[in-house]
Structure formats: C-alpha cells, structure tokens
Amino acid sequence: MLTESDIALLKGKEFAIIGTNSQEKGPQLTPVWIDTDGTNVIFNTSKGRVKHRNILADPNITICIVDSANPYHWISISGVAEMTEEGADAHIDFLAKKYLDQESYPYRGPGEVRVIVKVRPTSRASS
Known part of the structure; x- marks a missing residue:
C-alpha cells in the first residue's frame, strides 16, 4: 500500500505525528x-510510555x-500496530544515527526497555 513517494518520505529525516487512542482522555498525538x-511504517518507543499503553489497549493508529x-x-497512514522488543535497542540506535548523527541513542534511561512499533497500513491519504 505504501507508494515509492511514501517510502522516500519515511526514509528521510521527517518527523511524524502519531495518533493513538486513550480510553480515558481520547486521541493522543505524539511526534516521533x-x-x-x-511495507510497514516503523517507530520506536519505551515500554510504559503513554503511546505504548494506548497501543496495548487499542492497536489502531x-x-x-x-x-x-x-x-x-x-x-496520512492508518493501520494496526504490532510491538516487539526484539531488535528495538539496535533500531533506536539506527534512528539516532539517522536523526542526530550519533552512533547510539543518547537519551536512554536506566532500565528502559525499548519497543519497535510496526504499523501495517490499512488506508492512506496524501496531497
């Protein structure tokens, strides 16, 4: 479902805004x-953050x-998210290289558990 133009934009240094659903507060938007x-749109987060908790409760984003x-x-891409810890530390380091030109993610907290979020697109819109 992703076009070549979509893939080029996703592989660049653009920030994305993801929208997840909080059962208590409604929509929650986060830059990532x-x-x-x-095939999939991918981002990285930590276990326990709001977006992680929201995706556990409702994987539609x-x-x-x-x-x-x-x-x-x-x-704009909507889809269903799946999360895994496998490869997440290496992935956040890859993103740190892409966005910060640093070899490793400099903001990792003690005991932090990273998670890769893969979103399988179910619909898209563009301008």
Missing part, C-alpha cells in the same frame, strides 16, 4: 522519529508525515 521496511521541503505534500 519514523522509518519503514517498505494514524500517522501523519509532512514534507518539510514542501509542506503541501503530506501523507
């Missing part, structure tokens, strides 16, 4: 670093990415 494997070079070009 973004990635793709060509929406992601919006705006092209900073042309803010009239954007994509």
Whole structure:
C-alpha cells in the first residue's frame, strides 16, 4: 500500500505525528522519529510510555508525515500496530544515527526497555 513517494518520505529525516487512542482522555498525538521496511511504517518507543499503553489497549493508529521541503505534500497512514522488543535497542540506535548523527541513542534511561512499533497500513491519504 505504501507508494515509492511514501517510502522516500519515511526514509528521510521527517518527523511524524502519531495518533493513538486513550480510553480515558481520547486521541493522543505524539511526534516521533519514523522509518519503514517498505511495507510497514516503523517507530520506536519505551515500554510504559503513554503511546505504548494506548497501543496495548487499542492497536489502531494514524500517522501523519509532512514534507518539510514542501509542506503541501503530506501523507496520512492508518493501520494496526504490532510491538516487539526484539531488535528495538539496535533500531533506536539506527534512528539516532539517522536523526542526530550519533552512533547510539543518547537519551536512554536506566532500565528502559525499548519497543519497535510496526504499523501495517490499512488506508492512506496524501496531497
């Protein structure tokens, strides 16, 4: 479902805004670093954060990415999220290299458990 243009935007350094659903407070929006494997949209978080708790309760999320070079070009992808700890530490280091040009993620807290979130697109919109 991802187009070549979508993949190029996801592989760039754009930030994404993800929307998850909180049963207590309604929609919750969070900026995240973004990635793709060509099929899924991928981001990384820590166990226990609000977005992690929201996805556990309701895995349906929406992601919006705006092209900073042309803010009239954007994509919105909705889908179902799956989470795994496997490879999550290496993935957050990959994202730190991509976004910060640092070899490892500098904001890791003691005892923090990282999680990869893969979103399988079920619908998309773009400009």
